[in-house]
Structure formats: structure tokens, C-alpha cells
Amino acid sequence: MRRRVVSAVLAVAALSVVPVSAATIQLTASDSGFYDSAGNHTAQNQNYLTGRFDGSERRSFFVFDLASVSGTVTAATLNLYNPDVSPTLKGYVSPDPTESLSVFDVSTPLSTLTLGGVGIAGVFDDLGTGLEVGSVMVSPADNGQTVAIVFNANGLAALNAGLGGTIAFGSAITTLSGSAGNEFVFGFSTVSFAGGDVRRLDLTVVPEPTTLALFVLVLGTTGLRHLRRPRH
Secondary structure (H helix, E strand, O other): OOOHHHHHHHHHHHHOOOOOEEEHHHHHHEEEEEOOOOOOOOOOOOHHHHOEEEOEEEEEEEEEEEEOOOOOEEEEEEEEOEEEEEEEEEOOOOOOOOOEEEOOOOOHHHHEEEEEEEEHHHHHHOOOOOOEEEEEEEEEOOOOOOEEEEEHOOOOOHHHHHHHOOOOOOOOEOOOOOOOOOOEEOOOOOOHHHHHOEEEEEEEEEEOOOOOHHHHHHHHHHHHHHHHHHOO
């Protein structure tokens, strides 16, 4: 009998150390938009044009609901569609062959960020400053393509800290030259106009350890008690 109890404990213990497989979770942004340099944003406008357009810089944002995500995020990629609507309506427009697009953490309260308004310059500043969570070079080759921004350690830390809630990220072109002329990416990205909607966060998540380890502990304790029980 003792052998059977010990064998059972060892078998379950062996199961408890089997590696847990990582899962891929895809989340579509619950909201997006941009603030111009004057701090203006219309809540109904989900266009995420980023850069300078018509003499004013725009910085974009993306909101994701992490309520259904648990475990540890070990990798993350932000995927954003860059339109190619027509020969004259391109997502990427710039006199330069490439631009650097950076993604940042956001400290603005989500209720303020998504509500929008006029003259909220602090939100515009926030969307292009703080911790950089990822960056990528963009070019005309990205017109009609999905741009993938791989998150760095700062991004993973922000995501893991935000699990169970809602999180936002800001985006800005950090290589704008001069102060005039159009220089942007994700132009004409309003969903109904662009004909494509990819505002997706791909997460690789390792689930939290299950209660198996606790089960092993309970079973082991029970087994030891059984072994120590005097026989009559």
C-alpha cells in the first residue's frame, strides 16, 4: 500500500513539471484616433494618421482590452494597416525615403484620451513621449501593407502590468524634417474608407501555473499521513 501511495505522489509530481505551452492571443483595438499638435481630437474619428498633415503634426493612439488575458506576456507585436487607396491617396507620404515610427506608453487616463476635445495639448505631448515600447522604419513599400511593430522589454512590462484591464499606446513619427509639407504614415486609415481594418495586438502568453502543484502538495501530505498511521 505504501508503494502505491508513494508512486501516485511521484506520478502527479512528474506531471506538475511538464512545461506549459504558450498561447497566441490576437486583440483588435477597441478604439483608435489621433490628436493634433493643438490638442484636438474628435472621439468619433478613429483615423490613426501619424505624422505631419496639412501643416499640423498628428500623434495616434490605440486602446486594447486586456481583461481576458492572464498569464505572462512573453512577446507582443502591434500590427497596423497602412492604406493604399489610390495613386493619389497613399498611407505613406513623405519627401524622405523612410521615416521612423515609434510607439510609446501612455499615462493619460483612458477616459480623457478617448473622450477627446479641443486644446488638450498635454495628451498630444504624452502620445509621443515617455517610454518607447517599440519602433520600426516605414517607407512607400508599406503602402497597402500591414506594418508590424515588435514590442521591446518596456512594452512587455507595460502589458504585463496592465493585464486584467485596459491599456493604451501612443505613436509618433520621430524623424519629421522641417515644419512644412506632408510627412505621414497611416493616412486615410478610417476603417470605412481604407477598406481594411488591421489594428491588432498579437500576444504570446504563457499561462499561469495551474493548481496542479497544490494538488501534489495535498496528495503528498495525505499520503504521508497514511504512511504514518499506525496499523491495528
